[in-house]
Amino acid sequence: xxxxxxxxxxxxxxxxxxxxxxxxxxxxxxxxxxxxxxxxxxxxxxxxxxxxxxxxxxxxxxxxxxxxxxxxxxxxxxxxxxxxxxxxxxxxxxxxxxxxxxxxxxxxxxxxxxxxxxxxxxxxxxxxxxxxxxxxxxxxxxxxxxxxxxxxxxxxxxxxxxxxxxxxxxxxxxxxxxxxxxxxxxxxxxxxxxxxxxxxxxxxxxxxxxxxxxxxxxxxxxxxxxxxxxxxxxxxxxxxxxxxxxxxxxxxxxxxxxxxxxxxxxxxxxxxxxxxxxxxxxxxxxxxxxxxxxxxxxxxxxxxxxxxxxxxxxxxxxxxxxxxxxxxxxxxxxxxxxxxxxxxxxxxxxxxxxxxxxxxxxxxxxxxxxxxxxxxxxxxxxxxxxxxxxxxxxxxxxxxxxxxxxxxxxxxxxxxxxxxxxxxxxxxxxxxxxxxxxxxxxxxxxxxxxxxxxxxxxxxxxxxxxxxxxxxxxxxxxxxxxxxxxxxxxxxxxxxxxxxxxxxxxxxxxxxxxxxxxxxxxxxxxxxxxxxxxxxxxxxxxxxxxxxxxxxxxxxxxxxxxxxxxxxxxxxxxxxxxx
Numbered sequence: 001x002x003x004x005x006x007x008x009x010x011x012x013x014x015x016x017x018x019x020x021x022x023x024x025x026x027x028x029x030x031x032x033x034x035x036x037x038x039x040x041x042x043x044x045x046x047x048x049x050x051x052x053x054x055x056x057x058x059x060x061x062x063x064x065x066x067x068x069x070x071x072x073x074x075x076x077x078x079x080x081x082x083x084x085x086x087x088x089x090x091x092x093x094x095x096x097x098x099x100x101x102x103x104x105x106x107x108x109x110x111x112x113x114x115x116x117x118x119x120x121x122x123x124x125x126x127x128x129x130x131x132x133x134x135x136x137x138x139x140x141x142x143x144x145x146x147x148x149x150x151x152x153x154x155x156x157x158x159x160x161x162x163x164x165x166x167x168x169x170x171x172x173x174x175x176x177x178x179x180x181x182x183x184x185x186x187x188x189x190x191x192x193x194x195x196x197x198x199x200x201x202x203x204x205x206x207x208x209x210x211x212x213x214x215x216x217x218x219x220x221x222x223x224x225x226x227x228x229x230x231x232x233x234x235x236x237x238x239x240x241x242x243x244x245x246x247x248x249x250x251x252x253x254x255x256x257x258x259x260x261x262x263x264x265x266x267x268x269x270x271x272x273x274x275x276x277x278x279x280x281x282x283x284x285x286x287x288x289x290x291x292x293x294x295x296x297x298x299x300x301x302x303x304x305x306x307x308x309x310x311x312x313x314x315x316x317x318x319x320x321x322x323x324x325x326x327x328x329x330x331x332x333x334x335x336x337x338x339x340x341x342x343x344x345x346x347x348x349x350x351x352x353x354x355x356x357x358x359x360x361x362x363x364x365x366x367x368x369x370x371x372x373x374x375x376x377x378x379x380x381x382x383x384x385x386x387x388x389x390x391x392x393x394x395x396x397x398x399x400x401x402x403x404x405x406x407x408x409x410x411x412x413x414x415x416x417x418x419x420x421x422x423x424x425x426x427x428x429x430x431x432x433x434x435x436x437x438x439x440x441x442x443x444x445x446x447x448x449x450x451x452x453x454x455x456x457x458x459x460x461x462x463x464x465x466x467x468x469x470x471x472x473x474x475x476x477x478x479x480x481x482x483x484x485x486x487x488x489x490x491x492x493x494x495x496x497x498x499x500x501x502x503x504x505x506x507x508x509x510x511x512x513x514x515x516x517x518x519x520x521x522x523x524x525x526x527x528x529x530x531x532x533x534x535x536x537x538x539x540x541x542x543x544x545x546x547x548x549x550x551x552x553x554x555x556x557x558x559x560x561x562x563x564x565x566x567x568x569x570x571x572x573x574x575x576x577x578x579x
Contacts, residue, residue, distance in 0.1 A: 002071050007188070008034075010182060021420055022179075022421045024179060026145070026177065027147045027180045030150060030184050032335075034150075044114065048111060051110065052092050075089055077094070110136055117148075118177070155332065158171055165181060207357060208235060208327075222261055225327065226263060240268060253302070256340055276303055323356065327357050328357075334359060335361075377407070380397050381403070410430065435449040473506070477558055481497040493510060495508075508569045512542060522539065526539065557572070559573070
């Protein structure tokens with residue numbers, strides 16, 4: 001009988017503990033090479049009722065099934081691609097395409113559904129996964145659903161679950177998978193020698209420039225990529241020569257080249273050593289594909305070129321060079337590609353990552369969800385004053401690690417009842433907007449008040465409206481100046497100046513000479529200007545504001561309206577307002 005590694009056993013134990021108390025879909029996150037198939041086998045073996053294990057490609061169906069039966073356990077396969085349609089076994093490994101077309105009798109008596117590569121699950125609209133899950137739930141409303149993936153996020157929608165194993169809210173949106181019950185970081189696998197060390201190689205030759213399409217904020221088409229490749233066609237032979245030089249100089253054993261399009265892949269093949277390279281495309285005959293892959297695994301040739309077909313369900317441990325010649329905005333796809341080179345093999349000490357597309361994702365800690373607000377931003381740790389949860393927000397810190405400023409809006413902490421597994425979100429608002437109609441505090445990105453449902457003005461709409469108005473002025477500040485002034489009667493007041501890059505400025509004025517004006521200043525001014533709002537204190541004199549001005553931040557935009565002959569500042573927009 002097989003023996004689980006400690007982290008695999010922990011993943012199984014955490015899942016069982018969760019399912020004993022909750023009937024919500026859960027996720028296990030394990031890096032490529034961490035042995036998901038073993039965890040699947042153990043969960044299937046322990047289940048009391050029937051188990052259905054789904055995957056999206058036949059290779060994964062075959063691999064998971066082979067791992068299970070290799071331990072003298074009985075299981076069937078339901079996959080047209082593998083020419084098997086077993087329906088009576090306690091454990092069935094199936095492809096989603098075939099199972100979605102199965103008759104209603106097939107879905108009887110299942111107590112556990114396990115989905116491999118579950119980041120592909122989309123239960124919205126009329127998808128195959130939605131259809132299968134609905135049929136299973138019709139037969140058994142209490143069925144447990146477990147997903148496994150190395151990359152728990154989807155392009156365009158972010159994290160695939162709501163709360164992680166540490167009790168942190170990862171998505172405010174409702175997700176099909178509610179909880180991540182176990183997650184193992186890639187760094188753990190590498191540090192403990194379960195995976196090979198990835199080495200990002202600094203490449204001296206010119207890379208492709210895909211910024212025209214990747215920085216547009218829109219989805220791009222194959223045709224657009226093809227056009228850019230054509231414009232930069234002279235770079236391809238230089239890039240391939242660089243790959244060959246690195247491979248030969250460092251005596252690499254296996255190279256996987258990920259190309260942008262079919263035509264691009266064919267062009268790449270022309271520049272690789274004859275007899276040492278082969279290509280796999282989406283329309284490659286299945287038998288031919290299997291033969292090419294087998295020959296590559298047997299090291300009969302060194303360079304394997306492909307177009308989006310060998311990112312999952314492919315295992316060739318000797319691969320020690322990954323060459324990226326394609327753009328991708330999908331962190332999930334990027335990590336899957338890198339994962340093809342991280343499996344252990346005899347004599348293999350590392351895997352070179354050659355990025356010729358300028359992708360630049362962090363292999364260990366990819367940016368998911370909120371985009372980096374400024375070029376200088378980094379992840380900072382901010383403790384919630386309400387629940388003591390340590391949040392990870394974008395912000396700025398000193399070289400010693402002290403937080404200067406952060407852009408966090410809401411605490412992501414969650415308390416979990418150990419008896420019922422029920423969640424209570426903290427929801428403390430570090431920054432908020434006050435509803436003009438009822439005075440309720442709302443998230444700064446909210447478009448309607450959570451209390452009275454009044455429409456809250458969108459910052460982009462504010463800017464657009466102001467720029468079109470003759471009686472409004474929009475200033476993009478570069479700096480602020482705080483000045484303690486005295487009026488004609490000898491009363492002190494505060495002047496705040498906002499300077500743009502041309503040294504032009506707008507001013508606002510605040511008296512702090514009674515409790516009402518002090519309260520108004522702290523609510524209307526300080527609340528939004530604090531670099532660290534959780535450490536806010538009340539200022540009651542202009543002298544205090546000037547003394548501690550380093551604690552206050554510059555807004556992204558200042559909007560002023562014409563009042564008689566003067567401009568009066570009426571709105572300020574900050575970095576986090578645009579998210």
